[in-house]
Amino acid sequence: MSELADNVATRRTTPVLQRILHLDVQLVTALLLLSIAGLAILYSATDRSMEAVQSQLIRMAIAFATMVVVAQIPPDTLRRWTPWVYLGGLGMLGLVLLIGTIGQGAQRWLDLGIVRFQPSELMKLAIPMAIAWYLSMRPLPPSLLNVLVATVAIGVPTGLIILQPDLGTALLVGASGFFVLFLAGMRWRIMIAALLAIVALIPVFWLFVMRDYQKQRVLTLFNPERDPLGAGYHIIQSTIAIGSGGVFGKGWLNGTQSHLEFLPERNTDFIFAVFAEEFGLIGVLHLLALYLFIIGRGLYIAVNAQDTYGRLLAGSLTLTFFVYVFVNVGMVSGLMPVVGLPLPMVSYGGTSMVTLMAAFGMLMSIRTHRKLWAS
Template sequence: MAAVFDKPSLRHRFSPMLQGFDGPLAFAVFLLACAGLLTMYSSGFDHGSRFLDHGRNMLLAGGIMFVIAQIPPQRLMSFAVPLYIVGVALLVAVAVFGITKKGARRWVNVGVVIQPSEILKIAMPLMLAWWFQKREGQLRPLDFIVAVVLLAVPVGLIMKQPDLGTSLLVLMAGLSVIFFAGLSWKLIIPPFLVGVVAIALLVIFGDTLCADGVRWFILHDYQQQRICTLLDPTRDPLGKGFHIIQGMIAIGSGGLFGKGFMQGTQTHLEFIPERTTDFIFAAYSEEFGLLGTLFLIAAFLFLVLRGLAIALEAPTLFSRLLAGAVTMIFFTYAFVNMGMVSGILPVVGVPLPFISYGGTAMVTLGMGLGILMSISKSKRLVQS
């Protein structure tokens, strides 16, 4: 009789929480986290407590991932509308009485200073996945128009701040949901072709368009300058082109095997600006070379492919759309950061996941991983 009333052991209490965790996804994150800690130790060793703070941020993201992984996708769906409304309301508050730093109004004080645009990285795909779940089986063209409007409102408010990097991430997350929901290729190909033609014309007539005194009315001055700097960094090698030039020098000087851990001259002689945040990929490539870069790209590809596999096997439309969008956020983070540091994309404020320093971005990544873990867990429980 006594055995019947024995208290369950600690292992039995926590085993249901760990049941269903996606091993391959966790392994990909582990590899990236190790690469991030190594790189941060090397590039940030003289930045006070930056390495310890980076480790703390990773532990915080891991805790958030673990908590969200316990929430079933059906419960996550109930947060979609409230989170979206709160996020948009805070963006409006930023536009009206937000805090301005370095020429950008991106923050608002609600007792604590927050950056509402970060909320939309998760709220946007949640909202659109909820919308298409409600319209499952009866989708009409009007439903896609409503989805585009829901996406355009926060993206427009974020671009107005201005914050091109975050608006790009929110836009990509939203477009991923709309695409995975069944948007026709006939509607995708025309804007894609227009974009290709626009890029070609920009490259051909770059010298004329970037001449002194020429202003592009559709973009802010700083956005125009970033595109012109991308086309020709040597226009201002000690000013606006300095970041790109030094980043490419660091990547190229790494060679095949790299200069070795803690041996990066461009990094430690402080030629690389923002070497612990936006340009940490240059510091990594200098010390670990082409082979190390290929390892990092392979780890990100593995993470993205695993996320897409989770989306493909998800039991509901909401889960499939949400997992696909969250996975594309990880892809966009990595692709844009590596592209801008390598000189093939304009410089925007997008960190490299798990590698770059930054508490807010790490929290967002933890939430995204938690969502993927939750969806993977629900799929395994359904199968069992």
């Protein structure tokens, strides 16, 4: 009984925000700080456009509201819903290929009249939920058979997303599923065999799957100067902007690469270059430290989750957020090919932000809906 009494006492001293709204105070604070930084740099990147800032504020409000709503759903309920979320997302991906709306050369959207959305965004949540649900009911580390079943469950939606084509989202969806397998203790020999198989399939992927513009992006990574006014223009201008910021930066609103319109996509995919130019190395280190705190907090929640499903899901969602940051910063810095992934909570846009905040809502649900165990 003393252990139960200690748990009740702990619950009484828990912050109201966590006890009533099921929100993690530290994580919410970090996300708010990141959002404020995003609005400040967006104001500069859009040449002081209050219209763009107001539009982004509305998107952020919707995203944070989504986070709060999802945080109220207990992990047990999320687990029961998981198969239906996965199957529903898979069905919508199939519909996209049949009747999806085409835009900018890609068929990624479903237009329901009232709302137009990308089902691939749902799979960023559905895949880790589904793999965590499947593995949590089986002995860990997973056997070869369970790994193969999980791989098929990851591969089918990832393949459908590649066909749209959307390599950036396919990368995130595939990575989110792999992270669950990794956190579940997948044996190293299976992991190495899988990596060797992926390497062996690269030529096939290059010849029969990748489009010409996607191949061009990969080739440009190794030598952007081969087409400085075409395919290499984005990377060249981005690295110039980052380098010109120096240690302390040129100051907020004083960036030249963005304001003189040398830097393309400066308010979306390449907004990190604007930030680096205006705030320099010191500002970049502070921004990355904020991202690292969020990632560390997510991993802390995963480690302290009360069941296998919660641990696997929280860990995978956190590592997927890390991939967002890593790929965008690497892409803008010229270390990775351009794949069109936004910088979380900073780049202009709403769809991926809502998905991210829904994921953080799941993290907070896992953190705050803790059962009181009797001794």
